[in-house]
């Protein structure tokens with residue numbers, strides 16, 4: 001379970017997140033919707049411990065992030081799969097080397113075991129047999145899928161995806177959205193996805209909220225969001 005209480009973050013005088021509180025029960029998918037610049041990436045960076053909140057607490061599976069530092073924080077971060085907005089694959093490594101990298105860094109698995117795990121995860125994202133390719137030889141949608149496999153390869157129980165559909169056409173957007181949902185459910189992960197892609201968000205989310213001006217403007221399921229009287233939410237969903 002992910003639990004966030006009274007989280008606030010400002011830059012200079014600009015308040016980006018203002019006392020945000022929410023919970024994601026284990027095994028569920030939460031989508032954080034909001035226009036560009038509303039603090040979606042800032043929220044995810046704090047959840048993975050790459051940015052410290054000004055105020056508030058983040059608790060993941062019973063561990064409060066503020067209690068961790070140095071090696072403990074690095075170790076804890078290995079439990080969290082993070083799909084970056086721009087995929088962030090290593091261009092000078094093959095697909096298989098990209099996936100093997102976290103395993104070589106953080107586990108004592110033998111080469112054969114690493115190869116097997118890499119093949120398994122490539123299969124999970126429908127990229128079996130692509131291990132020898134370089135990222136530059138792949139389409140944007142394929143790169144996203146490889147990045148997703150790399151995010152999950154440590155058998156993480158928490159998955160954070162920052163705008164997984166950005167830069168993709170409608171078909172690829174739907175594909176990656178459904179893939180994230182399927183893997184999330186299959187592996188019983190607790191997942192948070194940020195997006196401004198309303199249609200696909202309703203497809204994948206158990207619950208959603210809309211961020212606006214530092215606050216949660218509407219939350220719940222699709223019907224709850226549709227019922228919102230907030231003019232910004234109405235415009236965003238239309």
Ligand SMILES: Nc1ncnc2c1ncn2[C@@H]1O[C@H](COP(=O)(O)OP(=O)(O)OP(=O)(O)O)[C@@H](O)[C@H]1O
Pocket residue numbers: 011016034035036037038039040041042043163196
């Ligand atoms: N390190 C930083 N220093 C100063 N300001 C920052 C920093 N990171 C983010 N911001 C500001 O915080 C606000 C929220 O940024 P954020 O990247 O979280 O938006 P976003 O919702 O992810 O937008 P997008 O949909 O375009 O990805 C922006 O105004 C941004 O300029």
Ligand SMILES: [Mg+2]
Pocket residue numbers: 040041042085162163
């Ligand atoms: Mg962002």
